[in-house]
Amino acid sequence: MRNHSGDDRLGDLLLAFINNACSQEEMEELFLLIGQEHDEQLLPLLRAEWTKAKDKGPAAEVNWDQLYGAMIARSHDLEQAPSLERAPSLPRRRRIRRSWIMAAIFFLLLVSGGVIFQWSHVNSTPAPLVVPVVSRFKNDVQPGGNKAILTLSDGSSIVLDSADNGKLSVQGNATVVKLANGRLAYRTAGHTGLANMPVFNTISTPKGGQYQVVLPDGSKVWLDATSSIRFPTAFDEKQRKVELIGEAYFEVTANPLKPFIVSVLSQQKDKGAELQKISVLGTRFNVMAYSDENTVKTTLLDGEVEIAGTAGGTKLKPGEQAQLTHGDQAGSDPAHISVINDVDINAAVAWKNGYFDFNRADIHTIMRQLSRWYDVDVVFQGSGAGKEFYGGMQRDLPLSAVFRILEKSGVEFSIDGKKVMVNL
Numbered sequence: 001m002r003n004h005s006g007d008d009r010l011g012d013l014l015l016a017f018i019n020n021a022c023s024q025e026e027m028e029e030l031f032l033l034i035g036q037e038h039d040e041q042l043l044p045l046l047r048a049e050w051t052k053a054k055d056k057g058p059a060a061e062v063n064w065d066q067l068y069g070a071m072i073a074r075s076h077d078l079e080q081a082p083s084l085e086r087a088p089s090l091p092r093r094r095r096i097r098r099s100w101i102m103a104a105i106f107f108l109l110l111v112s113g114g115v116i117f118q119w120s121h122v123n124s125t126p127a128p129l130v131v132p133v134v135s136r137f138k139n140d141v142q143p144g145g146n147k148a149i150l151t152l153s154d155g156s157s158i159v160l161d162s163a164d165n166g167k168l169s170v171q172g173n174a175t176v177v178k179l180a181n182g183r184l185a186y187r188t189a190g191h192t193g194l195a196n197m198p199v200f201n202t203i204s205t206p207k208g209g210q211y212q213v214v215l216p217d218g219s220k221v222w223l224d225a226t227s228s229i230r231f232p233t234a235f236d237e238k239q240r241k242v243e244l245i246g247e248a249y250f251e252v253t254a255n256p257l258k259p260f261i262v263s264v265l266s267q268q269k270d271k272g273a274e275l276q277k278i279s280v281l282g283t284r285f286n287v288m289a290y291s292d293e294n295t296v297k298t299t300l301l302d303g304e305v306e307i308a309g310t311a312g313g314t315k316l317k318p319g320e321q322a323q324l325t326h327g328d329q330a331g332s333d334p335a336h337i338s339v340i341n342d343v344d345i346n347a348a349v350a351w352k353n354g355y356f357d358f359n360r361a362d363i364h365t366i367m368r369q370l371s372r373w374y375d376v377d378v379v380f381q382g383s384g385a386g387k388e389f390y391g392g393m394q395r396d397l398p399l400s401a402v403f404r405i406l407e408k409s410g411v412e413f414s415i416d417g418k419k420v421m422v423n424l
Contacts, residue, residue: 136414141399147209151202172199174233183212204228207375218253225372254282276309296324299348311335357392382424
């Protein structure tokens with residue numbers, strides 16, 4: 001059994017981690033101590049450190065008791081997990097202790113503000129800690145949510161986030177239905193003469209909006225903020241073609257006789273040019289094509305896609321990402337496409353799963369994401385733009401909570417309504 005000084009050391013390391021003040025060696029020591037701890041000893045220590053973090057943290061932003069309950073539930077789930085039970089030679093005492101190790105890690109992620117740290121990139125020198133000043137956050141900004149506008153074939157529009165569930169409209173041969181879970185669905189009522197007449201709808205998300213739609217063939221599409229998808233309410237007999245602006249994640253229903261084609265369009269005003277065309281049969285992939293980003297990124301989770309465009313073409317395999325660089329207008333740096341192998345798929349679809357992923361992202365890249373999701377205008381001051389960030393956080397946090405986490409890396413923020421100042 002560990003002595004009191006050992007308990008103090010574990011507590012000191014836990015608090016250092018919460019304050020982002022652990023060196024790499026101290027973090028290794030922390031998890032070594034957690035691994036050596038018995039479950040009946042670790043629980044009261046975690047409860048004590050949880051209470052300290054709760055007393056210090058902004059209670060208005062975090063339901064600490066609920067998060068602690070989630071940690072306990074997580075440890076129970078881990079204890080019952082099939083992956084643990086598959087090892088019959090492992091004593092039950094060790095299985096329970098392993099559950100508490102994972103629960104402790106879960107606890108650390110929660111009390112450090114929702115940050116998911118990438119351990120291999122942690123510097124041995126602690127990052128400077130900027131103490132947040134409440135007066136800098138004059139008007140907090142809440143995260144985005146399910147917001148979108150459906151534009152019908154006659155040009156009329158429906159605000160989907162305020163529309164009632166149930167039947168919204170009849171478009172051609174399809175009935176448009178808003179489901180109880182908030183997504184939109186198109187239900188085709190068999191073949192009629194109307195099926196030969198193209199009827200198109202468009203779903204658009206504003207800043208701070210996202211939405212999900214089930215297309216007439218059963219394919220599912222998740223739209224991120226400031227994005228739109230245009231599609232027929234009934235696909236023709238030869239192909240299933242949609243037009244995308246912005247970012248979307250696709251789960252395409254397989255149909256070997258009718259390929260699914262995504263035409264990715266430019267987001268810039270007065271430039272409706274097609275950037276690339278993606279052809280698939282049945283697969284899952286993500287397309288990020290914002291005009292304020294340097295590249296168009298197509299990430300394949302499974303299946304196979306073929307990409308064609310003025311910059312060339314390529315085929316992707318699962319785990320690969322195609323990056324289309326726009327090039328310059330002078331032609332000295334022409335547009336080109338390259339393929340990245342073994343890409344971080346979780347990072348590419350983090351937004352769809354409710355997270356920001358800031359793996360090796362600079363502050364400008366981060367603020368573009370935050371600007372789209374929180375619907376704010378960003379102004380930069382200073383010249384410290386070379387810093388890279390690692391890890392991620394939930395997308396359901398208030399903006400001030402996101403800034404408090406990022407400020408641990410030495411960048412200072414202020415909020416004044418929809419205006420955000422970034423002091424580098």
